[in-house]
Amino acid sequence: MKDKIAEKILLFIALSAILSLALITFFIFQQGIPLIFKAGLANFFSLKWAPTRAGFGILSMIIGSLMVTVGALAVGVPFGLAGAIFLAEFSSKTIQKTLKPIIELLAGIPSVVYGFIGIVILVPFIRNTFGGPGFSVLAASIILGIMILPTIVSISYDALLAVPTTYREGSYAVGATKWQTVVMLLIPAARSGIVAGIILGMGRAIGETMAVIMIAGNALKIPGSIFDSVRTLTSTIALELGYAAGDHRAALFACGSILFLIIIVLNIFAIRITGRK
Amino acid sequence: MRFVFFIPLLILLSCAPNKCGVIIAGSTSVQPFIEKVAEHFMEKNPSIMVNVQGGGSTAGVQATINGTCDVGTSSRDLKPSERGLRVILIALDGISVIIHKDNPVENLTVEQIRDIFAGRATNWQELGGLNTEIIPVTREEGSGTRASFEDMIMGEDVISDACLVQDSNGAVREIIATTAQGVGYISVGLVDEREKAVAIDGVEPTLVNLITEKYRFARPFLLLLRDEPQGDVKKFIDYTLSPEGQEILGSSGLIPVNQVSVD
Numbered sequence: 162m163k164d165k166i167a168e169k170i171l172l173f174i175a176l177s178a179i180l181s182l183a184l185i186t187f188f189i190f191q192q193g194i195p196l197i198f199k200a201g202l203a204n205f206f207s208l209k210w211a212p213t214r215a216g217f218g219i220l221s222m223i224i225g226s227l228m229v230t231v232g233a234l235a236v237g238v239p240f241g242l243a244g245a246i247f248l249a250e251f252s253s254k255t256i257q258k259t260l261k262p263i264i265e266l267l268a269g270i271p272s273v274v275y276g277f278i279g280i281v282i283l284v285p286f287i288r289n290t291f292g293g294p295g296f297s298v299l300a301a302s303i304i305l306g307i308m309i310l311p312t313i314v315s316i317s318y319d320a321l322l323a324v325p326t327t328y329r330e331g332s333y334a335v336g337a338t339k340w341q342t343v344v345m346l347l348i349p350a351a352r353s354g355i356v357a358g359i360i361l362g363m364g365r366a367i368g369e370t371m372a373v374i375m376i377a378g379n380a381l382k383i384p385g386s387i388f389d390s391v392r393t394l395t396s397t398i399a400l401e402l403g404y405a406a407g408d409h410r411a412a413l414f415a416c417g418s419i420l421f422l423i424i425i426v427l428n429i430f431a432i433r434i435t436g437r438k
Numbered sequence: 439m440r441f442v443f444f445i446p447l448l449i450l451l452s453c454a455p456n457k458c459g460v461i462i463a464g465s466t467s468v469q470p471f472i473e474k475v476a477e478h479f480m481e482k483n484p485s486i487m488v489n490v491q492g493g494g495s496t497a498g499v500q501a502t503i504n505g506t507c508d509v510g511t512s513s514r515d516l517k518p519s520e521r522g523l524r525v526i527l528i529a530l531d532g533i534s535v536i537i538h539k540d541n542p543v544e545n546l547t548v549e550q551i552r553d554i555f556a557g558r559a560t561n562w563q564e565l566g567g568l569n570t571e572i573i574p575v576t577r578e579e580g581s582g583t584r585a586s587f588e589d590m591i592m593g594e595d596v597i598s599d600a601c602l603v604q605d606s607n608g609a610v611r612e613i614i615a616t617t618a619q620g621v622g623y624i625s626v627g628l629v630d631e632r633e634k635a636v637a638i639d640g641v642e643p644t645l646v647n648l649i650t651e652k653y654r655f656a657r658p659f660l661l662l663l664r665d666e667p668q669g670d671v672k673k674f675i676d677y678t679l680s681p682e683g684q685e686i687l688g689s690s691g692l693i694p695v696n697q698v699s700v701d
Binding site: 210211212213221276280285288292293294295296354374378380381382389392399400403404405406408416 | 494580622
């Protein structure tokens with residue numbers, strides 16, 4: 162009898178997570194989608210964002226989000242992958258046991274702290290070295306690249322470790338060096354895990370808000386170079402929600418809907434890729 | 439032991455609006471000033487808790503209409519769609535244009551400021567400064583400060599998309615204080631020694647110039663109420679409008695309402 166009750170309670174708690182996801186989805190779309198049709202797709206995907214004067218174009222923010230995300234991957238993927246390969250293949254057990262938790266600790270630092278470090282150190286450095294405002298695509302990419310490192314390192318590391326030892330032994334047996342084994346055998350074999358890690362990191366980069374608001378400058382203009390300021394979808398929502406009313410508020414929910422779709426698509430890709438393994 | 443669980447619940451219940459003092463919400467521009475008034479008020483009336491929150495002018499209006507706060511605050515006049523609330527003017531706030539303190543520029547004309555924020559002026563040399571680019575910083579769409587700035591300075595011109603955007607007076611001030619090429623606009627009362635407020639058309643944003651209306655760039659700070667104020671809420675509003683409350687606002691850089699000429 163007690164087992165039955167416990168089972169029912171656990172089921173209810175498990176379902177409540179799904180229920181809240183369903184409610185969030187419903188709420189965002191219910192608030193946002195009507196505006197997209199009211200404003201018209203042409204207006205919604207234009208460049209003119211002036212929501213208090215009926216300009217609901219979010220194209221520059223979509224481009225901004227993509228630029229910052231690609232930049233974050235350009236920083237995070239090489240470093241993350243290199244870190245995972247080093248940890249999995251080239252380091253002793255003791256080094257693994259010390260380094261891995263430290264890298265994972267990066268994920269626990271609040272994003273506002275990353276943003277603060279960006280403002281105090283990175284932004285002035287970029288401004289003094291390359292000119293421009295300093296609040297830039299580059300600053301956001303570097304900070305986001307560091308923020309997604311733990312995701313990429315942990316998942317790639319697990320994927321590399323999951324490659325059977327017999328593969329490595331076979332490779333050495335035919336005379337391959339360690340480096341050849343890693344590049345030609347282990348990375349292809351662990352590919353699905355590595356790609357999943359990258360996609361999850363990408364999701365984090367697109368969704369990050371606080372750090373980006375603090376260091377990207379948030380200018381609406383599409384950046385002409387990586388030293389120009391940039392505005393992302395998430396920053397727009399967080400910047401403007403406090404003051405928004407009426408259609409402006411709905412437009413921010415519409416931004417949220419688009420962001421939600423992008424992230425759902427990314428996650429589906431990630432699940433597909435890991436599932437195929 | 440089981441009753442322990444009810445304690446947080448009890449605390450929550452006892453804090454329902456109107457029972458646990460006065461809840462004030464709204465404009466982030468008004469917030470720091472009303473917090474100061476609230477501090478002094480609570481020293482005098484230890485039994486009344488005054489809780490001041492931000493959120494923005496629009497949020498303040500909404501919260502007042504919904505009744506989620508006792509008193510709303512706004513740093514702009516109400517829109518036609520927001521009529522129906524009681525509005526109490528507590529002070530006027532000047533808006534100053536600020537630049538980095540090492541920038542040699544001392545004076546800008548309204549025309550020049552308009553050119554900067556519309557993206558037509560891009561180098562400080564054109565305005566009598568050094569040969570460096572101008573980095574204008576504006577507030578986000580919907581902000582009360584931005585709306586006042588657009589009204590009073592931009593006129594028909596639109597703020598350029600190339601301007602950096604920050605979401606509070608403090609964030610704008612922080613960028614200007616650390617960026618030699620920067621220019622932004624914040625409340626006169628919030629300018630500190632790390633940046634420099636320029637004179638506009640030769641008039642400096644001093645309190646005297648604000649009171650005498652020589653410096654024309656000022657906006658209203660409003661308290662909003664749904665109904666006739668009663669009890670603690672009335673006490674707080676009376677205190678804010680009293681000579682003592684007005685003195686606190688005045689010494690923080692605002693123009694007290696009793697010195698504003700009524701027209």
